[in-house]
Amino acid sequence: MDRPQAPALLLDALAPAHPAGILDAAERAERRGADRLVVSETAYDPFLQLARAADRTGSIELATGVAVALARTPMTLAYQAWGLHAASGGRAVIGLGSQVKPHIEKRFGMPWDRPAARMREYVHAVRAIWHSWQTGDRLRFRGDFYTHTVMTPVFAPDPVPAGVPRLLLAGVGPLMVRAAGAVADGFLSHPFTSVDYLTRQVLPALAEERGAAEAAGAAWTGRPFEIVGSVLTATGRTEEELRAHRASVRERLAFYASTPAYRPVLAQHGWEDLHEELHRLSLRGRWPEMAALIDDRVFDTFAVAGTVEEAAREIHRRYAGLATRVSVSLPEDADPDLGLDVLDALRALDGRPEPHGRGRDGYPPQSAR
Numbered sequence: 001m002d003r004p005q006a007p008a009l010l011l012d013a014l015a016p017a018h019p020a021g022i023l024d025a026a027e028r029a030e031r032r033g034a035d036r037l038v039v040s041e042t043a044y045d046p047f048l049q050l051a052r053a054a055d056r057t058g059s060i061e062l063a064t065g066v067a068v069a070l071a072r073t074p075m076t077l078a079y080q081a082w083g084l085h086a087a088s089g090g091r092a093v094i095g096l097g098s099q100v101k102p103h104i105e106k107r108f109g110m111p112w113d114r115p116a117a118r119m120r121e122y123v124h125a126v127r128a129i130w131h132s133w134q135t136g137d138r139l140r141f142r143g144d145f146y147t148h149t150v151m152t153p154v155f156a157p158d159p160v161p162a163g164v165p166r167l168l169l170a171g172v173g174p175l176m177v178r179a180a181g182a183v184a185d186g187f188l189s190h191p192f193t194s195v196d197y198l199t200r201q202v203l204p205a206l207a208e209e210r211g212a213a214e215a216a217g218a219a220w221t222g223r224p225f226e227i228v229g230s231v232l233t234a235t236g237r238t239e240e241e242l243r244a245h246r247a248s249v250r251e252r253l254a255f256y257a258s259t260p261a262y263r264p265v266l267a268q269h270g271w272e273d274l275h276e277e278l279h280r281l282s283l284r285g286r287w288p289e290m291a292a293l294i295d296d297r298v299f300d301t302f303a304v305a306g307t308v309e310e311a312a313r314e315i316h317r318r319y320a321g322l323a324t325r326v327s328v329s330l331p332e333d334a335d336p337d338l339g340l341d342v343l344d345a346l347r348a349l350d351g352r353p354e355p356h357g358r359g360r361d362g363y364p365p366q367s368a369r
Contacts, residue, residue, distance in 0.1 A: 008350035009316070010325035011343040012036040012228070014065070015336070017044040019052075025336065026053035030060040032340045033347065033355025036093065038065035038327060047080040054088035062088050065327075066097035066170045066188060070118065071108040074125035074146050081126075081165055082133065082157050090162020095188050095228075096123070097170040100261060116175035118145050123167055123183040127220065130164040133157050168226060172262055177202050181209030186226025191329045192256035193230075194301050195318045197268040203227070203322075229323035232303035233330055235311045235338055242305070247291070248331035249303050254290035257298070258282040269301060308338065312345030320350075 013034035015025035022039070029037045037053060037060050039046040050062040062084065069077060077096075085092035098104075098119055104112045121143040132139040132151050139151040169180035170188035180187045187206055189198060206225070214221045234249040236242035256262050257271075258278035266275045274293060281290050299305070304314040311328075319326050326346070328339040347354070 008352050009320055009323065009346060010035045011346060012038050012063070012065075012325055012327035013340060013343065014038050014040075014327050014329060015053075017042060017046050017049045019044060019049060022049040022053055023056050026057050026060070026062075028337070029340065030057045031355065032344065034060060034340065034343060035325065036061040036063050038063045038095070040065050041067050047084050050092070051084050051087050054084065054091065057088075059091075061091050061093050063093035063095050063168075065095040067095065068099045068103075068108070069096040069122055070098050070104050070112065070115065071110055074122050075129060075148055077122075078126050078129040078133075079157075082130065082160070085160050085162070085165045086157065090160055092165045093168065094165050095168040095170065096184075097188070098176065116173075116179045119169065119176065120179045120183050121145050123169065123179075126167065127164070134159045134164055166223065166226075167220075168228065173264055174201070174205060177205045178209045181206035181225075182213055183220075185220060185223050186228060186324070188228045189230055189323070190262070191230045191232045192253070192262050192265055192302060194265060194268065195322065196301075197265045198229075198322065201264070201268060224324075226324045227322070229319045229326040230329050231315050231319070231326055233311050233315070233328045233339070233342060234303060234305040235308050235330070235342060236334075237308075237338075242307075245331050245334055246299075246305050248333070249305070250294045250299060251287075251291045252331070253294045253299060253302055254278055254287075255282075256302075257294070258290060271298065274298070308341045309345050312342050312349060315342070316346055316349045 011034050013029035015022060015029065015037055017039045026037050039050055041064065046064045046067055050064065053062060067077070081092060081094045098115045101112045104110050125141050125143060125146045125148055128141040129139060129148060131137060133156050139148055141148040166185040168186040168188050169184035170190060171177040171180050172190050177187070210225055232249050232252065234242060234245040236245050257266060257275055258281070260279065263272065263275045266272060278290050278293060304311050306314065315326060328342045330339050
Protein backbone atom coordinates (compact mmCIF):
# COMPACT_ATOMS: atom_id res chain seq x y z
CA MET A 1 0.00 0.00 0.00
CA ASP A 2 1.41 3.38 -0.98
CA ARG A 3 1.65 5.85 1.86
CA PRO A 4 1.00 9.57 1.44
CA GLN A 5 3.90 11.98 1.77
CA ALA A 6 4.33 12.48 5.51
CA PRO A 7 6.15 14.92 7.76
CA ALA A 8 9.58 13.92 9.00
CA LEU A 9 9.60 11.37 11.78
CA LEU A 10 10.05 12.85 15.23
CA LEU A 11 12.83 11.12 17.14
CA ASP A 12 12.64 9.83 20.71
CA ALA A 13 15.71 8.86 22.73
CA LEU A 14 15.25 6.06 25.25
CA ALA A 15 17.13 6.38 28.53
CA PRO A 16 17.39 4.07 31.56
CA ALA A 17 15.86 5.39 34.75
CA HIS A 18 18.94 4.57 36.83
CA PRO A 19 19.86 7.64 38.90
CA ALA A 20 23.55 7.31 38.06
CA GLY A 21 23.09 7.88 34.36
CA ILE A 22 19.96 9.91 33.77
CA LEU A 23 21.55 13.37 33.82
CA ASP A 24 24.23 12.53 31.27
CA ALA A 25 21.66 10.72 29.13
CA ALA A 26 19.34 13.71 29.16
CA GLU A 27 22.08 16.19 28.27
CA ARG A 28 23.41 13.93 25.53
CA ALA A 29 19.96 13.36 24.00
CA GLU A 30 19.21 17.07 23.88
CA ARG A 31 22.66 17.91 22.54
CA ARG A 32 22.27 15.29 19.80
CA GLY A 33 18.91 16.74 18.75
CA ALA A 34 16.39 14.18 20.01
CA ASP A 35 12.87 15.55 20.19
CA ARG A 36 11.88 13.65 23.31
CA LEU A 37 13.62 11.80 26.15
CA VAL A 38 11.70 8.70 27.23
CA VAL A 39 12.21 6.88 30.52
CA SER A 40 10.38 3.69 31.43
CA GLU A 41 9.34 2.46 34.86
CA THR A 42 11.31 -0.57 35.99
CA ALA A 43 13.35 -0.40 39.19
CA TYR A 44 13.21 3.40 39.57
CA ASP A 45 10.50 6.05 39.48
CA PRO A 46 10.58 7.71 36.03
CA PHE A 47 8.91 10.89 37.28
CA LEU A 48 11.68 11.52 39.78
CA GLN A 49 14.45 10.90 37.26
CA LEU A 50 12.78 13.04 34.59
CA ALA A 51 12.35 15.87 37.10
CA ARG A 52 16.11 15.71 37.68
CA ALA A 53 16.64 15.74 33.92
CA ALA A 54 14.47 18.84 33.62
CA ASP A 55 17.11 20.83 35.50
CA ARG A 56 19.81 19.86 32.97
CA THR A 57 17.80 20.44 29.78
CA GLY A 58 15.89 23.28 28.25
CA SER A 59 13.92 22.18 25.21
CA ILE A 60 13.66 18.40 24.87
CA GLU A 61 10.31 16.87 25.85
CA LEU A 62 10.40 14.58 28.89
CA ALA A 63 8.21 11.49 28.74
CA THR A 64 7.39 8.41 30.75
CA GLY A 65 7.39 5.43 28.46
CA VAL A 66 5.62 3.95 30.26
CA ALA A 67 4.60 4.67 33.83
CA VAL A 68 2.47 1.93 35.38
CA ALA A 69 -0.93 3.56 35.68
CA LEU A 70 -2.81 0.91 37.60
CA ALA A 71 -0.14 0.81 40.32
CA ARG A 72 -1.34 4.31 41.28
CA THR A 73 -4.63 6.03 41.81
CA PRO A 74 -5.50 8.71 39.25
CA MET A 75 -4.87 11.38 41.89
CA THR A 76 -1.39 10.05 42.69
CA LEU A 77 -0.49 9.94 39.01
CA ALA A 78 -1.97 13.40 38.45
CA TYR A 79 0.25 14.95 41.14
CA GLN A 80 3.43 13.24 39.90
CA ALA A 81 2.81 14.23 36.29
CA TRP A 82 1.83 17.81 37.18
CA GLY A 83 4.96 18.24 39.25
CA LEU A 84 7.12 17.12 36.33
CA HIS A 85 5.20 19.34 33.92
CA ALA A 86 5.60 22.40 36.14
CA ALA A 87 9.27 21.73 36.90
CA SER A 88 10.11 21.35 33.20
CA GLY A 89 8.24 24.42 31.99
CA GLY A 90 5.52 22.40 30.31
CA ARG A 91 7.65 19.71 28.64
CA ALA A 92 6.12 16.61 30.22
CA VAL A 93 4.45 13.89 28.16
CA ILE A 94 2.81 11.13 30.17
CA GLY A 95 2.95 7.67 28.65
CA LEU A 96 0.88 5.13 30.57
CA GLY A 97 0.62 1.36 30.52
CA SER A 98 -1.46 -1.11 32.48
CA GLN A 99 1.22 -3.75 33.27
CA VAL A 100 -0.14 -7.28 33.75
CA LYS A 101 -2.31 -8.81 36.44
CA PRO A 102 0.35 -10.59 38.58
CA HIS A 103 2.41 -7.40 38.95
CA ILE A 104 -0.56 -5.16 39.72
CA GLU A 105 -2.02 -7.53 42.30
CA LYS A 106 1.08 -9.19 43.78
CA ARG A 107 3.79 -6.53 43.41
CA PHE A 108 1.80 -3.33 43.81
CA GLY A 109 -1.14 -4.70 45.84
CA MET A 110 -3.70 -2.92 43.68
CA PRO A 111 -6.94 -4.20 42.11
CA TRP A 112 -7.08 -5.70 38.64
CA ASP A 113 -10.40 -6.13 36.92
CA ARG A 114 -11.58 -5.11 33.44
CA PRO A 115 -8.25 -3.39 32.78
CA ALA A 116 -9.22 -1.73 29.49
CA ALA A 117 -12.43 -0.29 30.94
CA ARG A 118 -10.54 0.75 34.06
CA MET A 119 -7.88 2.46 31.96
CA ARG A 120 -10.45 4.44 30.01
CA GLU A 121 -11.93 5.73 33.24
CA TYR A 122 -8.48 6.29 34.71
CA VAL A 123 -7.54 8.67 31.89
CA HIS A 124 -10.85 10.51 32.20
CA ALA A 125 -10.23 10.89 35.94
CA VAL A 126 -6.72 12.28 35.47
CA ARG A 127 -8.03 14.75 32.90
CA ALA A 128 -10.77 15.87 35.30
CA ILE A 129 -8.22 16.46 38.06
CA TRP A 130 -5.93 18.42 35.77
CA HIS A 131 -8.84 20.48 34.49
CA SER A 132 -9.70 21.43 38.06
CA TRP A 133 -6.13 22.54 38.75
CA GLN A 134 -5.75 24.41 35.49
CA THR A 135 -9.08 26.26 35.57
CA GLY A 136 -10.11 26.36 39.21
CA ASP A 137 -13.35 24.56 38.41
CA ARG A 138 -14.78 22.29 41.07
CA LEU A 139 -13.59 18.67 40.89
CA ARG A 140 -16.54 16.39 40.30
CA PHE A 141 -15.50 13.01 38.99
CA ARG A 142 -17.53 9.89 39.71
CA GLY A 143 -17.03 6.64 37.84
CA ASP A 144 -17.35 2.89 38.22
CA PHE A 145 -13.78 2.50 39.52
CA TYR A 146 -12.72 5.91 40.85
CA THR A 147 -14.28 8.86 42.63
CA HIS A 148 -12.56 12.23 43.00
CA THR A 149 -14.69 15.01 44.43
CA VAL A 150 -12.52 16.75 47.04
CA MET A 151 -9.94 19.38 46.07
CA THR A 152 -9.46 22.23 48.51
CA PRO A 153 -7.27 25.15 47.40
CA VAL A 154 -4.33 24.26 49.62
CA PHE A 155 -3.94 20.95 47.78
CA ALA A 156 -4.37 22.32 44.26
CA PRO A 157 -1.13 23.07 42.36
CA ASP A 158 -0.80 26.27 40.36
CA PRO A 159 -1.87 26.24 36.70
CA VAL A 160 0.83 25.56 34.12
CA PRO A 161 1.03 28.24 31.39
CA ALA A 162 1.80 25.61 28.73
CA GLY A 163 -1.48 23.80 29.43
CA VAL A 164 -2.03 20.26 30.63
CA PRO A 165 0.34 17.42 29.67
CA ARG A 166 -0.35 15.06 26.82
CA LEU A 167 -1.43 11.57 27.80
CA LEU A 168 -0.33 8.62 25.67
CA LEU A 169 -1.50 5.06 26.21
CA ALA A 170 0.31 1.80 25.43
CA GLY A 171 -1.47 -1.33 24.32
CA VAL A 172 -1.20 -4.58 22.42
CA GLY A 173 -4.58 -6.32 22.66
CA PRO A 174 -7.68 -4.96 20.90
CA LEU A 175 -9.46 -3.62 23.99
CA MET A 176 -6.53 -1.54 25.21
CA VAL A 177 -5.81 -0.31 21.69
CA ARG A 178 -9.40 0.90 21.45
CA ALA A 179 -9.10 2.54 24.85
CA ALA A 180 -6.11 4.52 23.57
CA GLY A 181 -8.01 5.73 20.54
CA ALA A 182 -11.00 6.69 22.66
CA VAL A 183 -9.37 8.67 25.48
CA ALA A 184 -5.65 9.33 24.87
CA ASP A 185 -3.60 11.86 22.92
CA GLY A 186 -1.58 9.12 21.29
CA PHE A 187 -0.71 5.43 21.11
CA LEU A 188 2.54 3.87 22.27
CA SER A 189 3.34 0.84 20.18
CA HIS A 190 4.99 -2.03 22.04
CA PRO A 191 8.42 -3.12 20.69
CA PHE A 192 6.85 -6.50 19.94
CA THR A 193 4.61 -5.06 17.22
CA SER A 194 4.99 -5.79 13.55
CA VAL A 195 4.16 -3.29 10.84
CA ASP A 196 1.52 -5.71 9.56
CA TYR A 197 -0.18 -5.92 12.96
CA LEU A 198 0.04 -2.16 13.36
CA THR A 199 -1.44 -1.52 9.91
CA ARG A 200 -4.17 -4.16 9.91
CA GLN A 201 -5.25 -4.32 13.54
CA VAL A 202 -4.09 -1.30 15.50
CA LEU A 203 -4.48 1.71 13.24
CA PRO A 204 -8.05 0.94 12.07
CA ALA A 205 -9.22 0.47 15.66
CA LEU A 206 -7.50 3.67 16.78
CA ALA A 207 -9.04 5.62 13.90
CA GLU A 208 -12.53 4.33 14.67
CA GLU A 209 -12.35 5.24 18.36
CA ARG A 210 -10.65 8.56 17.72
CA GLY A 211 -13.29 9.45 15.15
CA ALA A 212 -16.03 8.75 17.67
CA ALA A 213 -14.31 10.95 20.28
CA GLU A 214 -13.96 13.77 17.76
CA ALA A 215 -17.60 13.45 16.69
CA ALA A 216 -18.61 13.69 20.35
CA GLY A 217 -16.62 16.92 20.69
CA ALA A 218 -14.15 15.57 23.27
CA ALA A 219 -11.99 18.48 24.39
CA TRP A 220 -8.67 16.64 24.09
CA THR A 221 -9.19 15.87 20.39
CA GLY A 222 -8.06 19.38 19.55
CA ARG A 223 -4.54 18.03 19.76
CA PRO A 224 -3.11 15.85 16.98
CA PHE A 225 -3.07 12.14 17.77
CA GLU A 226 0.41 10.58 17.95
CA ILE A 227 1.43 7.12 16.78
CA VAL A 228 4.72 6.19 18.47
CA GLY A 229 6.74 3.28 17.08
CA SER A 230 9.33 1.51 19.23
CA VAL A 231 11.69 -0.55 17.10
CA LEU A 232 13.79 -3.43 18.37
CA THR A 233 17.17 -2.76 16.82
CA ALA A 234 20.44 -4.69 16.60
CA THR A 235 23.31 -2.59 15.36
CA GLY A 236 26.99 -2.17 16.05
CA ARG A 237 30.23 -0.57 15.01
CA THR A 238 31.91 -3.93 14.38
CA GLU A 239 30.75 -7.30 13.10
CA GLU A 240 31.36 -8.80 16.53
CA GLU A 241 29.22 -6.16 18.23
CA LEU A 242 26.45 -6.59 15.68
CA ARG A 243 26.43 -10.38 16.15
CA ALA A 244 26.21 -10.01 19.91
CA HIS A 245 23.34 -7.53 19.65
CA ARG A 246 21.48 -9.72 17.18
CA ALA A 247 21.68 -12.56 19.70
CA SER A 248 20.39 -10.31 22.49
CA VAL A 249 17.46 -9.10 20.40
CA ARG A 250 16.66 -12.72 19.44
CA GLU A 251 16.47 -13.63 23.13
CA ARG A 252 14.20 -10.68 23.82
CA LEU A 253 11.92 -11.66 20.97
CA ALA A 254 11.69 -15.17 22.38
CA PHE A 255 10.64 -13.77 25.76
CA TYR A 256 7.96 -11.55 24.22
CA ALA A 257 6.69 -14.33 21.99
CA SER A 258 6.29 -16.63 25.01
CA THR A 259 4.03 -14.13 26.81
CA PRO A 260 0.28 -14.81 26.49
CA ALA A 261 -0.56 -11.09 26.36
CA TYR A 262 1.35 -10.80 23.08
CA ARG A 263 -0.19 -13.83 21.38
CA PRO A 264 -2.48 -11.68 19.14
CA VAL A 265 0.57 -10.22 17.42
CA LEU A 266 1.88 -13.67 16.51
CA ALA A 267 -1.61 -14.75 15.47
CA GLN A 268 -1.61 -11.99 12.88
CA HIS A 269 1.20 -13.87 11.13
CA GLY A 270 -0.15 -17.39 11.73
CA TRP A 271 2.52 -18.17 14.34
CA GLU A 272 0.31 -19.29 17.22
CA ASP A 273 2.18 -22.60 17.44
CA LEU A 274 5.42 -20.72 18.03
CA HIS A 275 3.83 -18.96 20.99
CA GLU A 276 2.57 -22.23 22.46
CA GLU A 277 5.99 -23.88 22.20
CA LEU A 278 7.84 -20.89 23.65
CA HIS A 279 5.32 -20.56 26.46
CA ARG A 280 5.78 -24.20 27.43
CA LEU A 281 9.54 -23.79 27.49
CA SER A 282 9.30 -20.62 29.59
CA LEU A 283 7.18 -22.38 32.21
CA ARG A 284 9.96 -24.98 32.52
CA GLY A 285 12.65 -22.32 32.75
CA ARG A 286 14.33 -23.49 29.56
CA TRP A 287 15.31 -19.99 28.46
CA PRO A 288 18.52 -20.90 26.58
CA GLU A 289 16.54 -23.07 24.16
CA MET A 290 13.95 -20.43 23.33
CA ALA A 291 16.04 -18.04 21.26
CA ALA A 292 16.84 -20.82 18.76
CA LEU A 293 13.15 -20.95 17.84
CA ILE A 294 13.22 -17.34 16.62
CA ASP A 295 14.23 -17.87 13.01
CA ASP A 296 15.29 -15.10 10.65
CA ARG A 297 11.78 -14.69 9.27
CA VAL A 298 10.38 -13.96 12.73
CA PHE A 299 13.38 -11.81 13.63
CA ASP A 300 13.04 -9.67 10.52
CA THR A 301 9.30 -9.22 11.10
CA PHE A 302 9.72 -7.68 14.54
CA ALA A 303 13.24 -6.23 14.56
CA VAL A 304 15.80 -4.55 12.35
CA ALA A 305 19.52 -5.30 12.18
CA GLY A 306 22.55 -3.97 10.40
CA THR A 307 24.96 -1.08 10.46
CA VAL A 308 23.68 2.21 11.84
CA GLU A 309 22.84 3.42 8.34
CA GLU A 310 21.21 0.11 7.34
CA ALA A 311 19.09 0.03 10.50
CA ALA A 312 18.00 3.63 9.98
CA ARG A 313 17.01 2.99 6.36
CA GLU A 314 14.90 -0.02 7.34
CA ILE A 315 13.20 1.82 10.22
CA HIS A 316 12.44 4.70 7.87
CA ARG A 317 11.09 2.34 5.23
CA ARG A 318 8.75 0.72 7.73
CA TYR A 319 7.55 3.71 9.72
CA ALA A 320 7.75 6.87 7.60
CA GLY A 321 4.16 7.83 6.83
CA LEU A 322 2.87 5.28 9.33
CA ALA A 323 4.07 6.59 12.70
CA THR A 324 4.39 10.12 13.99
CA ARG A 325 7.60 9.38 15.84
CA VAL A 326 9.92 6.48 16.59
CA SER A 327 12.36 5.29 19.21
CA VAL A 328 15.20 2.80 18.86
CA SER A 329 15.10 -0.03 21.41
CA LEU A 330 18.60 -1.52 21.81
CA PRO A 331 19.82 -4.43 23.93
CA GLU A 332 20.37 -3.43 27.55
CA ASP A 333 24.16 -3.74 27.33
CA ALA A 334 24.48 -1.70 24.12
CA ASP A 335 26.23 1.66 24.04
CA PRO A 336 23.36 4.20 24.22
CA ASP A 337 25.18 6.39 21.71
CA LEU A 338 24.37 3.74 19.10
CA GLY A 339 20.70 4.60 19.48
CA LEU A 340 21.46 8.29 19.04
CA ASP A 341 23.56 7.42 15.98
CA VAL A 342 20.54 5.69 14.43
CA LEU A 343 18.39 8.74 15.24
CA ASP A 344 21.00 10.94 13.53
CA ALA A 345 20.81 8.76 10.43
CA LEU A 346 17.01 8.91 10.48
CA ARG A 347 17.18 12.70 10.73
CA ALA A 348 19.44 12.80 7.68
CA LEU A 349 17.06 10.58 5.70
CA ASP A 350 14.28 13.09 6.31
CA GLY A 351 16.53 16.04 5.47
CA ARG A 352 16.18 17.58 8.92
CA PRO A 353 18.93 20.02 9.94
CA GLU A 354 21.64 18.87 12.31
CA PRO A 355 21.25 19.96 15.94
CA HIS A 356 23.26 22.89 17.24
CA GLY A 357 24.26 21.11 20.44
CA ARG A 358 22.78 23.65 22.80
CA GLY A 359 21.27 22.94 26.19
CA ARG A 360 19.26 24.91 28.68
CA ASP A 361 18.91 28.66 27.97
CA GLY A 362 20.87 28.31 24.72
CA TYR A 363 24.18 27.49 26.37
CA PRO A 364 26.20 24.31 25.84
CA PRO A 365 25.19 21.50 28.26
CA GLN A 366 26.95 21.55 31.62
CA SER A 367 28.96 18.43 30.81
CA ALA A 368 30.45 20.23 27.79
CA ARG A 369 31.42 23.45 29.61
